[in-house]
Amino acid sequence: MKAIVLEEPRAGAVAYRTDVEKPRPGRGEVLIRVSAVAICGTDRHIYDWDPSMRDLITPPLIPGHEFCGEVAEIGPNCPARIAVGDFVSAEMHVVCGVCKQCQTGQGHVCANTLIYGIQRPGAFAEFVKVPATNIIPLDRDRIPVRIAAFLDALGNAVHTAFKVDFAGRHVAITGFGPIGAMAAAIAHHCGAGRITITDVGAFALEQAREWAHEMARGTRNSGIPIDVLDTGSDQREESIWHILQQGGADVVWEMSGAPGAINDALRMTTAGGHIVLLGLPRNREITLDYYKSDLIFRGLTLHGIIGRKMYDTWYRMLALLGAGLSVDHVVGLEIPLSEFSRGMETFRAGRCMKVVLYPDKE
Numbered sequence: 001m002k003a004i005v006l007e008e009p010r011a012g013a014v015a016y017r018t019d020v021e022k023p024r025p026g027r028g029e030v031l032i033r034v035s036a037v038a039i040c041g042t043d044r045h046i047y048d049w050d051p052s053m054r055d056l057i058t059p060p061l062i063p064g065h066e067f068c069g070e071v072a073e074i075g076p077n078c079p080a081r082i083a084v085g086d087f088v089s090a091e092m093h094v095v096c097g098v099c100k101q102c103q104t105g106q107g108h109v110c111a112n113t114l115i116y117g118i119q120r121p122g123a124f125a126e127f128v129k130v131p132a133t134n135i136i137p138l139d140r141d142r143i144p145v146r147i148a149a150f151l152d153a154l155g156n157a158v159h160t161a162f163k164v165d166f167a168g169r170h171v172a173i174t175g176f177g178p179i180g181a182m183a184a185a186i187a188h189h190c191g192a193g194r195i196t197i198t199d200v201g202a203f204a205l206e207q208a209r210e211w212a213h214e215m216a217r218g219t220r221n222s223g224i225p226i227d228v229l230d231t232g233s234d235q236r237e238e239s240i241w242h243i244l245q246q247g248g249a250d251v252v253w254e255m256s257g258a259p260g261a262i263n264d265a266l267r268m269t270t271a272g273g274h275i276v277l278l279g280l281p282r283n284r285e286i287t288l289d290y291y292k293s294d295l296i297f298r299g300l301t302l303h304g305i306i307g308r309k310m311y312d313t314w315y316r317m318l319a320l321l322g323a324g325l326s327v328d329h330v331v332g333l334e335i336p337l338s339e340f341s342r343g344m345e346t347f348r349a350g351r352c353m354k355v356v357l358y359p360d361k362e
Ligand SMILES: [Zn+2]
Pocket: 040, 041, 042, 065, 066, 152, 153
């Protein structure tokens, strides 16, 4: 089969191959013919062979964990609800099911998690096999393939957004990458009182302004004020001052993982407010500039977010999409899987939010 393979433990050692052996589903496993698969920030970390990835991955590996497809084959001992031809996605965090976290409904923080596309073969391929327990059936008529390709990432945004009640509240989003952009759409769709988006990159700021403009037009205008602010070095103080003039944010969704943005988040949150942290820093340490005055004395609450709640986040996300939540604005490039390298370069250059790849197109 066709697949993208990380062949060696070094940056850029990724090849498009057509001679990879097709996986065979074992007990309790389902084989899926991949319709579409999306590039995620994690894939970029793998591609760049970042230090954060080196302990987790043993090449050769087929990466890719955001995808949708059709059930092609069903291994023995799978539940009857899954049938060949079903349109599905899958939760690629595979948890142990027997630890304390798993048994108390906290499977998303299971210490024994195996991530398909990182520790097991992933979906940058014609076929991928996953445990039947992790299959998410999708309604073909309600969710287009190009969106179903990155429900994993949308799930991150949904999980982050609903950690703290935000209806009628001032939501600030630090980082308008794909997940930040989807989180903004959730804030808008689900009735935030005010939305502030911050970023330091020209492309992200332009995308955010375009989206805010779109939301202010015609039937989509819900009257929710949306500010897009540059927190790059010369604009930083003014932007934070502006947010504090609005009373500060009740809740900040930190999507960037950038140390500067995390410190900005501490400053822009109103006293007693919440910061929900999803963005992953590139390095191990983070320095908080004013730990005492920004965080302790102002009584902030920090929440770390990983993955999606199994499977509450999935059900909520599918319901929101069914009820008109639109995340079309994050799809930047749609190309055949064979052009993976071009897709990754475009993504790395920051010229595109989501790249969606199609294994069956040439
Ligand atoms: Zn991802």
